[in-house]
Amino acid sequence: MKRTMHINGDSCQAENTMSAKTWPIRPIRFWKRVLLFVCCGMMAASGFGQQALGQRPRVKSPVANADGTVTFNFFDPTAQNVSVTGDFQEISWTTLPMTKQENGVWTVTTPVLNPELYSYSLSVDGQRFVDPANSYVNRDISTLSNIFIVSREKGDKGHLYQVNDVPHGTLARVWYDSPTLGQQRRMTVYLPAAYDGKKKFPVMYLLHGHGGDETAWGDLGRTSQIMDNLIAEGKCVPMIVVMPNGNPTCNAAPGWWHEGMYTPNGNAFNERGAKASMEESFMDIVNFVDKHYKTIRKRSARAVTGLSMGGGHTFGISYRYPEVFDYYGLQSAAARIKKGDAQFDDQMTRLFASSPRLYWIAIGKEDFLMRMNNDLRNYLDEHQYSYEYYENDGGHIWRNWRIYLSMFAQKIFK
Amino acid sequence: MKRTMHINGDSCQAENTMSAKTWPIRPIRFWKRVLLFVCCGMMAASGFGQQALGQRPRVKSPVANADGTVTFNFFDPTAQNVSVTGDFQEISWTTLPMTKQENGVWTVTTPVLNPELYSYSLSVDGQRFVDPANSYVNRDISTLSNIFIVSREKGDKGHLYQVNDVPHGTLARVWYDSPTLGQQRRMTVYLPAAYDGKKKFPVMYLLHGHGGDETAWGDLGRTSQIMDNLIAEGKCVPMIVVMPNGNPTCNAAPGWWHEGMYTPNGNAFNERGAKASMEESFMDIVNFVDKHYKTIRKRSARAVTGLSMGGGHTFGISYRYPEVFDYYGLQSAAARIKKGDAQFDDQMTRLFASSPRLYWIAIGKEDFLMRMNNDLRNYLDEHQYSYEYYENDGGHIWRNWRIYLSMFAQKIFK
Helix, strand or coil, X not given: CCCCCEECCECCCCCCCCCCCCCCCXXXXXXXXXXXHHHHHHHHHHCCCHHHCCCCCCCCCCEECCCCXXXXXXXXXXXXXXXXXXXXXXXXXXXXXXXXXXXXXXXXXXXXXXXXXXXXXXXXCCEEECCCCCCXXXXXXXXXXXXXXXXXXXXXXXXXXXXXXXXXXXXXXXXXXXXXXXXXXXXXXXXXXXXXXXXXXXXEEEECCCCCCCCHHHHCCCHHHHHHHHHHCCCCCCCEEEEECCCCCCCCCCCCCCCCCCCCCCCCXXXXXXXXXXXXXXXXXXHHHXXXXXXXXXXXXXXXXXXXXXXXXXXXXXXXXXXXXXXXXXXXXXXXXXXXXXXXXXXXXXXXXXCCCEXXXXXXXXXXXXXXXXXXXXXXXXXXXXXXXXXXXXXXXXXXXXXXHHHHHHHCCC | CCCCCEEXXXXXXCCCCEECCCCCCCCCCHHHHHHHHHHHHHHHHHCCCHHHCCCCCEECCCEECCCCCEEEEEECXXXXXXXXXXXXXXXXXXXXXXXXXXXXXXXXXCCCCCXXXXXXXXXXXXXXXXXXXXXXXXXXXXXXXXXXXXXXXXCCHHHHHCCCCCCCCEEEEEEEEECCCCXXXXXXXXXXXXXXXXXXXXXXXXXXXXXXXXXXXXXXCCHHHHHHHHHHCCCCCCCEEEEECCCCCCCCCCCCCCCCCCCCCCXXXXXXXXXXXXXXXXXXXXXXXXXXXXXXXXXXXXXXXXXXXXXXXXXHHHHHCCCCCCXXXXXXXXXXXXXXXXXXXXXXXXXXXXXXXXEEEEEECCCCCHXXXXXXXXXXXXXXCCCEEEEECXXXXXXXXXXXXXXXXXXXXX
């Protein structure tokens, strides 16, 4: 392994930079210089442009160091306690206390970090904030966190999650009609770079968890980056990926529903009050996709997978529509078997009699849904139903779901 | 005018809510309850879930009050000075000092606010942060700000900018090939709800300013909301809106370029080093759009408009390709005439000899580019070239560009 490190390909950051210079000096066209000058003035006057203000140092954070560590910097001469909390270890969150330097900048350097997408936030005198020097954030339910990617070489996890110089697919927010739910609803559709409106492609349906929405897999799950990179490397076949909204009482992500900019709440969208469940209404999605995109309209070209609640949806879909899908991926799935339910037993019999090409169950050792998954696997074993099982470290976390997506995508349509 | 007020349709927030209750109690399915419980525990333990922690009050911010004011709340028992800075007045930023209550929550209430999309941030002991209780943020270059919308009734500006229960268009991030620039580049494409892959539509090309990218008009400019609402009300014709990246040395928004997660910088992307300018390479975009979408491929069905640098691009495009576009909108344009340049004079003669249906110049009274726009208008007047002029209050701000987009969209293709 090379000893150089890239935060997202930005490989020229070996030093812990903290320059008083506000802008790089380059020859620029006249009106751009005018714009720049006036914008800086406006931002400074408004208090909206802390990075352009002369009286405070321009802090860069995070900074990738040549030795594989990462340094965080935060300017606050009056704070008493500043720390950074991030998923720097394999499983649990780590809080690193920051140290104040003479110039008022708090700083801390991590141990050497493995290639990965990391999330973090700052704590300033007990209050949680995103890092003002890092404009890259992800929203998980109602909480924003900063992100950065550590990649050292082609083929590592960081490389898989970052944007590389490869052909890129299209990512679209699409509204579709759901007759079953009586709603116009929003989904995200990834079309591979090779999609030209003529050639037909297989479809993976990719379902989010409780508290998520149609943006979760794209933002937190890095779906388009993972798919672009796997396809470019020939590790998976070009496919369409459909990421619907899985909350039947809500038709779009926060801010995109006509109910307004409510505070997202993991418990807001249970199925009570909906005209139908996600599973019952699921064929509206498949029908829309088959009608509006160039899809291969047969079972062997359809896969469905999801995480947590979406793993539960995948489970329900598997025994409701065995004729529709050939590949199933249950990721950290909230998949509850219906013990002693004759109809359920019949549905499961019919599902496995149809010999799906893949029934894949993936979960982390520390996942709180392990018992539920053990119950499911015991049921499948008792009935001698064939499935694949993958267990790794960690719990109910996006880090695992990105791994499971990467694995599942390489297993299907081959 | 009704005296009730909605922040984005969330009309049930008449009280200044600050509840110690962490989750609404509703009957929920077993595994959802399990999920909820464990997720809260994980979040609390990790320091990533301040809203779920029992020991601190759950603060709601912002809160729309029945009297038309808005209240901000922020919990920090140890801070000395907390304030909120936002664009609460027509033109300038306003800083409102917040007052600490006994429970450690800082609070302040605005005067009555007009219907509008507002941006704000918090200042805590001199440091600028986004409001941790509000997960709605916009990025402008490298700075995140919170947003909220005030709307009182159908037809007001807030209503125009929010998501309403109307048919919605698709918003897609599309990669296209630019032979002139030798790059794969990213653009945003809005397809109206009526787009069905059969009927053909006119196209508006909508260009961002210096420091912006292909996400700016969608996020800061509320393009899809404005277009959905204007089309639903019959105020503009259904059209495709194309929002390309206008930086020839960069092919996508920060984080979507293979150069990584660099800190966005308004001065990063001048045209030096590019194979061609934005104007020179612009027909690559038109050709791609005409090839891949159902467009009406004639001059009377093409409009181009942009803000600031994008207004300059619009100007350059207007005299380079008079045969391609029939409608031009220069918004706060960095549009510099080439005094005494015979080729420029010839191009301008040819442009206006072609009688474009609309040549529209819009700028705010306080815009720092007013002199440049006056020079342009003097030139047009001297040559008796026909154009429309709109001047309003305010300066070089997104609030004006949303107004200009709304006006321009209603003037074209009719």
